[in-house]
Amino acid sequence: MAATSGTPTGSPAPGSDPVLIDVEQPPGPASERSPNTVLLAVGLAYLVAVAVFMTYDIQGSLSFALELRAKKLLAMTLVGTGLATAAVLFHTMTGNRILTPVLIGLDSLYILIQSVSVAFFGALTFVSFDERIRFAVAVAIMVAFVLVLDAIFLRRAVTDLPLLVLGGIVLGGMFTSLAALVIRLIDPNEFLILEDLLFASFTLVNEELLVISGVVIAVGLALVARVRRTLDVIALGRPTAISLGADYDRVNRRLIVLIAVLVAVPTALVGPVTFLGLLASNATYELTRSFRHHVTVPISSLAAATLLIAAQFVLEELLDFATRPSIIVGFVGGIVFIVLVLREVR
Amino acid sequence: MSIEVRAVSKRYGDRVVLDVDELTIEPGGVTALIGPNGAGKSTLLSVAARLLEPDTGTVRIAGLDVRSAPSAEIARTVSVLRQDNRVAVRLTVRELVEFGRFPHSGGKLSLADRDVVETSIEAFDLGDRQHQRLDELSGGERQRAFIAAVLAQSTDYVLLDEPLNNLDLQQADRTTRQIRRLADDFDKTVVIVLHDVNIAAHHADRLVALRDGRVALDGPPDEVITTDGLRVLYDLPLPVTVIDGRPVALHFLRHGRNGAES
Amino acid sequence: MTPAVATGERRRGSRILGSAAALAVVLFVVSIFIGASSASLADVIRDEGAARTIFVESRLPRSIAIVLAGASIAVAGAIMQALTQNRFVAPSTAGTTEAAILGVALVTVVSPASAVGYKMVVATVFALGGTLLFVWLIQRVRSRDIIVVPLIGIMLGAVMQSIAWFIALRFSFLQSLYAWLIGDFSGTIAGRYELLYVVGAAGVIAYVFADRFTLAGVGRDFSVNVGLNYDRTIVGGMVLVSIVAGITVVVVGTIPFWGLIVPNLASLLVGDNQRRLLPIVAAVGAAGLLAGDILARTIRYPAEVPVGTIIGVLGGLTFLYLLIRSRS
Numbered sequence: 001m002a003a004t005s006g007t008p009t010g011s012p013a014p015g016s017d018p019v020l021i022d023v024e025q026p027p028g029p030a031s032e033r034s035p036n037t038v039l040l041a042v043g044l045a046y047l048v049a050v051a052v053f054m055t056y057d058i059q060g061s062l063s064f065a066l067e068l069r070a071k072k073l074l075a076m077t078l079v080g081t082g083l084a085t086a087a088v089l090f091h092t093m094t095g096n097r098i099l100t101p102v103l104i105g106l107d108s109l110y111i112l113i114q115s116v117s118v119a120f121f122g123a124l125t126f127v128s129f130d131e132r133i134r135f136a137v138a139v140a141i142m143v144a145f146v147l148v149l150d151a152i153f154l155r156r157a158v159t160d161l162p163l164l165v166l167g168g169i170v171l172g173g174m175f176t177s178l179a180a181l182v183i184r185l186i187d188p189n190e191f192l193i194l195e196d197l198l199f200a201s202f203t204l205v206n207e208e209l210l211v212i213s214g215v216v217i218a219v220g221l222a223l224v225a226r227v228r229r230t231l232d233v234i235a236l237g238r239p240t241a242i243s244l245g246a247d248y249d250r251v252n253r254r255l256i257v258l259i260a261v262l263v264a265v266p267t268a269l270v271g272p273v274t275f276l277g278l279l280a281s282n283a284t285y286e287l288t289r290s291f292r293h294h295v296t297v298p299i300s301s302l303a304a305a306t307l308l309i310a311a312q313f314v315l316e317e318l319l320d321f322a323t324r325p326s327i328i329v330g331f332v333g334g335i336v337f338i339v340l341v342l343r344e345v346r
Numbered sequence: 347m348s349i350e351v352r353a354v355s356k357r358y359g360d361r362v363v364l365d366v367d368e369l370t371i372e373p374g375g376v377t378a379l380i381g382p383n384g385a386g387k388s389t390l391l392s393v394a395a396r397l398l399e400p401d402t403g404t405v406r407i408a409g410l411d412v413r414s415a416p417s418a419e420i421a422r423t424v425s426v427l428r429q430d431n432r433v434a435v436r437l438t439v440r441e442l443v444e445f446g447r448f449p450h451s452g453g454k455l456s457l458a459d460r461d462v463v464e465t466s467i468e469a470f471d472l473g474d475r476q477h478q479r480l481d482e483l484s485g486g487e488r489q490r491a492f493i494a495a496v497l498a499q500s501t502d503y504v505l506l507d508e509p510l511n512n513l514d515l516q517q518a519d520r521t522t523r524q525i526r527r528l529a530d531d532f533d534k535t536v537v538i539v540l541h542d543v544n545i546a547a548h549h550a551d552r553l554v555a556l557r558d559g560r561v562a563l564d565g566p567p568d569e570v571i572t573t574d575g576l577r578v579l580y581d582l583p584l585p586v587t588v589i590d591g592r593p594v595a596l597h598f599l600r601h602g603r604n605g606a607e608s
Numbered sequence: 609m610t611p612a613v614a615t616g617e618r619r620r621g622s623r624i625l626g627s628a629a630a631l632a633v634v635l636f637v638v639s640i641f642i643g644a645s646s647a648s649l650a651d652v653i654r655d656e657g658a659a660r661t662i663f664v665e666s667r668l669p670r671s672i673a674i675v676l677a678g679a680s681i682a683v684a685g686a687i688m689q690a691l692t693q694n695r696f697v698a699p700s701t702a703g704t705t706e707a708a709i710l711g712v713a714l715v716t717v718v719s720p721a722s723a724v725g726y727k728m729v730v731a732t733v734f735a736l737g738g739t740l741l742f743v744w745l746i747q748r749v750r751s752r753d754i755i756v757v758p759l760i761g762i763m764l765g766a767v768m769q770s771i772a773w774f775i776a777l778r779f780s781f782l783q784s785l786y787a788w789l790i791g792d793f794s795g796t797i798a799g800r801y802e803l804l805y806v807v808g809a810a811g812v813i814a815y816v817f818a819d820r821f822t823l824a825g826v827g828r829d830f831s832v833n834v835g836l837n838y839d840r841t842i843v844g845g846m847v848l849v850s851i852v853a854g855i856t857v858v859v860v861g862t863i864p865f866w867g868l869i870v871p872n873l874a875s876l877l878v879g880d881n882q883r884r885l886l887p888i889v890a891a892v893g894a895a896g897l898l899a900g901d902i903l904a905r906t907i908r909y910p911a912e913v914p915v916g917t918i919i920g921v922l923g924g925l926t927f928l929y930l931l932i933r934s935r936s
Contacts, residue, residue, distance in 0.1 A: 177920025
């Protein structure tokens with residue numbers, strides 16, 4: 001009988017388990033760290049990262065270098081905050097801490113948007129467009145995509161998140177294969193410009209866009225702060241949340257929009273940084289052993305920003321700009337993810 | 347002030363899983379929903395708990411239409427506990443019980459809320475366990491923590507879906523006593539889905555037996571748990587005896603020494 | 609399952625296999641006679657102009673390559689799904705494909721002038737390494753979760769891809785890596801596809817061992833119970849899969865979703881008995897890729913769109929449809 005299986009959506013697909021993975025953990029440390037201690041530690045780490053990043057090996061004009069570095073720092077902090085918060089919210093919504101919103105195809109969509117634009121307008125023309133317009137269009141398309149995804153999948157069966165995730169992965173694959181075709185057709189010289197757009201870069205960020213992104217992300221955070229207690233209840237899962245009077249389905253539908261914005265804005269600002277949110281949020285859960293949003297959102301945001309700054313620093317000072325920060329984060333993030341799943345589900 | 351189920355139906359494709367014309371549960375006592383697998387008992391409970399939208403019909407609890415009344419208001423009237431009480435997040439017993447106050451506190455506990463939390467934890471002897479995490483507890487202890495959270499929710503109505511699943515004999519016994527206490531000591535109206543007819547007969551005041559989505563039998567245990575009654579539900583000839591004034595179905599005797607199976 | 613039903617299924621299976629195979633033959637013939645330069649059957653027989661040369665050097669190799677690749681990629685997907693007991697595991701969601709790509713990226717840097725055969729061996733070895741790593745991971749995780757298992761594969765793939773991207777960016781061949789990744793048969797001519805016969809052989813071997821894969825798919829306990837060497841079956845299956853993935857990635861590039869969609873479609877039709885499933889998977893895989901390639905050649909005639917793109921889009925849509933259908 002379907003109703004006793006705990007899925008209110010009717011007969012589940014063959015072989016499908018609930019996405020919940022057993023949260024059987026190795027017994028935690030005898031004395032649990034209090035969230036405030038962790039917040040303090042992560043906050044300190046962030047400040048140290050900022051200080052080192054701002055002052056390390058300055059050559060030439062001091063004011064110029066400081067201004068340039070401050071802009072980079074702000075960008076990295078915004079990107080970290082947006083992506084980490086989005087990841088935490090996505091985990092709350094799906095009841096699964098190993099999923100990440102980029103899995104629903106947003107990064108691939110961004111790559112497709114940029115490739116098609118470069119192919120259509122020509123790289124130089126496209127780059128000469130008003131950055132604000134390019135930014136707004138990219139954000140709008142990504143958010144619209146999530147809304148469509150939501151309309152296709154979530155409206156059918158409010159709780160069918162596995163479907164949403166798999167659907168997103170498949171759509172991401174479609175975007176990638178279209179982008180690959182476009183990239184193949186682009187002139188190699190133009191591709192060099194596109195390459196810059198495809199991999200997150202903090203070196204040249206438009207000031208005005210920084211301000212706009214800052215405002216959007218701040219508004220997002222304010223919303224999260226306002227409903228943080230309801231979000232705590234949502235994280236308990238659908239039956240419990242509903243029993244406690246939270247409007248689970250409606251809150252989740254709004255959450256997905258907020259998540260889309262919080263991923264789209266950083267991505268349109270600097271390019272995709274896959275796995276950053278996943279990495280930072282999971283590190284936070286490990287450190288605090290808490291799922292309360294007033295704990296996890298600030299800590300994971302700071303952690304994400306710190307990680308980005310560290311990656312950028314390593315890149316600039318040790319690897320001599322050999323690669324992109326997103327590739328470092330992707331490499332480290334993927335490995336940490338796998339280790340995490342191994343520990344989590346065993 | 348009662349639970350009123352009117353013309354509620356639910357189907358999956360062509361299969362009707364629930365079709366209850368009229369069912370009223372008066373305040374007080376423990377009412378058990380029994381019946382074979384697929385009879386619709388959990389579906390009925392889920393509909394009443396607004397976890398599942400019915401295709402037709404309404405359920406009113408204390409005058410509130412569960413489909414249209416604000417969810418937060420319903421949460422102050424009725425609490426729900428499902429069989430699968432795993433939570434995806436790590437939290438301690440105390441935190442869980444505190445969440446029981448959410449409908450009243452919005453997550454910000456007042457002094458009065460804290461009192462209720464304290465009382466609920468004490469009521470089920472969870473004092474020494476309160477700072478342990480749920481995933482470190484045994485199934486029985488975890489179930490007890492959830493029942494304490496239900497108590498803290500301070501609702502007049504409590505809906506429980508197979509709360510004894512995956513519990514051993516001792517844990518199940520303890521849990522049923524606690525559920526009984528919700529009704530006897532705390533004046534709650536308890537509706538519980540059970541698949542074990544004997545546990546239902548022993549602990550409930552009224553049995554509502556479903557079969558094929560419809561109410562097949564309804565009444566006090568000694569009227570429902572009879573050889574004839576069980577034949578209606580399970581198509582099996584089961585002898586019934588009486589222990590402590592309660593009927594007991596001797597289902598294990600079906601293949602009795604006489605080998606007389608029809 | 610009652611015998612009557614089983615017989616019905618078997619009959620249905622043969623009917624489906626028959627129609628898929630017939631379709632593949634028809635499409636094969638159509639495929640041979642489509643192209644930028646005309647080469648009718650009469651021309652070939654009379655050997656007029658370059659007709660026979662085109663036919664033997666280009667058309668026939670291309671169509672054969674498509675059949676081999678289409679069938680074997682699909683079969684590889686089916687084997688992976690059986691062995692991992694998960695519908696959503698395929699070379700592209702298990703790190704296999706990305707491992708092969710990483711291998712190719714490394715070869716490109718270390719010895720750019722090496723022969724295609726050498727590249728294939730490296731790609732296959734990497735694919736095998738990646739796949740075995742994946743198998744090892746999911747066995748340690750012991751999760752049967754339909755999402756968690758492919759997610760691990762996707763993440764594993766992401767790690768390997770980020771290394772490949774690192775290399776490609778560093779040595780400025782990212783664009784050509786992208787270009788070469790899209791499955792494409794336009795460059796398939798005699799002398800450049802023959803290694804795909806190895807892939808075809810892997811498919812045949814898979815069919816020979818089909819029963820073992822079915823058994824292993826039921827689970828370790830059950831396999832051991834009936835006396836199957838479970839671990840050897842898993843490793844053997846994954847070696848076959850890696851050979852297919854490694855060679856096809858080098859020779860034709862990636863065909864997105866192919867190892868996912870075809871087996872899922874086929875198993876919807878005939879169930880999960882590998883002996884019945886694999887021939888149908890192979891036939892549908894061959895027919896489908898032939899159709900995709902014909903579309904790729906005609907949609908912007910005389911220009912070509914890579915078949916990988918066609919499949920990436922149409923296949924993605926099909927898969928979405930399957931997903932939604934399976935849930936409603």
